[in-house]
Amino acid sequence: MVISMTGFGRSRVESVAFSVNVEVKTVNHRFCEVNIRMPRQLLKLEDKIKKKINQQLRRGRVEVFITIEGEGRITRKVRVDWKLIEEYHLFIEQARKKYNIEGKVTLQDLLNRSEFIHIEESDDGNEELESLILTATEKAVLLLKQMRMAEGEELKKDLLTSILQVEININELQKYAPQVVSSYKERLQKRMQEFVNGQIDESKILTEVAIFADKVDINEEITRLKSHIQQFLKTIEEQEPVGRKLDFLIQEMNRETNTIGSKANDSNIAKKVVDIKSLLEKLKEQVQNIE
Structure with missing residues (x-):
């Protein structure tokens, strides 16, 4: 069957909490190479998304763009390395006494150090969101395939x-x-x-x-x-x-x-x-x- 390697497909799937948009486009390539751009907290779904795509496409460079709208999709947590802060503070105190350096360690000094404090994002294993993403991906790929076949x-x-x-x-x-x-x-x-x-x-x-x-x-x-x-x-x-x-x-x-x-x-x-x-x-x- 003669199927073009050039195509485009777009799909939008919604629920009460979320709205998922998926765009897929393909161009010529010797093999099937899939590149996915989506929020970092969803990277664990990459293999499942690629599997959906590989079920329909055999060759071509595939670009996938996934965007998500809706509240509650991301949980943010502050992670603090208290042990590293204590060692840092101890070092400052020792250096100040040893070399007679004036000044104090302030809260702003600690906040400016990314190795001490950082924010982690996760979707808390939201099954509803995962299902929406895979469904939207499948629909977008099928639309793309129709275009390639035409x-x-x-x-x-x-x-x-x-x-x-x-x-x-x-x-x-x-x-x-x-x-x-x-x-x-x-x-x-x-x-x-x-x-x-x-x-x-x-x-x-x-x-x-x-x-x-x-x-x-x-x-x-x-x-x-x-x-x-x-x-x-x-x-x-x-x-x-x-x-x-x-x-x-x-x-x-x-x-x-x-x-x-x-x-x-x-x-x-x-x-x-x-x-x-x-x-x-x-x-x-x-x-x-x-x-």
């Missing part, structure tokens, strides 16, 4: 159009292949007549033509190209992510086309090779955006 259908149409154009060019290229050898035979005969005054050793010509024909034979490459096209058409209908497989097939088609270009000593074939490579380049760019 774009994938448009990509599929373009892919089919381009690959059929490649097939047409290959069929035309195949017609030119025999002409390369016959054209070479004619040129060889003409050159030999010029050198030997019309007395030609036919066996030498046939040997030379046979050697040339073997060097410029592109039938094997054409056969493989046609096979790759059939695999491409079959793969594009599979009910699973096909991006990597299609990318591999395009690479193989490009390799066979390059071989044909290096073998064939003919302007018509060279032109068709350029046309095919242009179409394959377009296909490659489109396939990069398929899951």
Whole structure:
């Protein structure tokens, strides 16, 4: 199935106490990479959120943004390191006496030291909030997937159009292949007549033509190209992510086309090779955006 890796989904789920907003967007990526931005106290839910996403998406860079509104979602507590404060105060007193330093340790001095006092935030294991977040995430991902599938259908149409154009060019290229050898035979005969005054050793010509024909034979490459096209058409209908497989097939088609270009000593074939490579380049760019 052709599914685009570009998409966006947004969901909002509410309860009496909370309102959860989730936005999910995806872009091209070789693997499935999920990055989540949400309040720190909810980081323990990260694995559960990723599991929800991975159930629906196989490839792409996934950006998730979660915001929460509502009272009571955060419990704040003041944490004081009394032992460290006592050691700090003792050090100050000892230093003041030892070096005859005037001055006192004030409350403001202690408040300015973040290692003594800090505020901890937690959601107190609110099950309602967790359920809302996972539900909103699932809805947003499903909406994103619908968008990716709709774009994938448009990509599929373009892919089919381009690959059929490649097939047409290959069929035309195949017609030119025999002409390369016959054209070479004619040129060889003409050159030999010029050198030997019309007395030609036919066996030498046939040997030379046979050697040339073997060097410029592109039938094997054409056969493989046609096979790759059939695999491409079959793969594009599979009910699973096909991006990597299609990318591999395009690479193989490009390799066979390059071989044909290096073998064939003919302007018509060279032109068709350029046309095919242009179409394959377009296909490659489109396939990069398929899951």
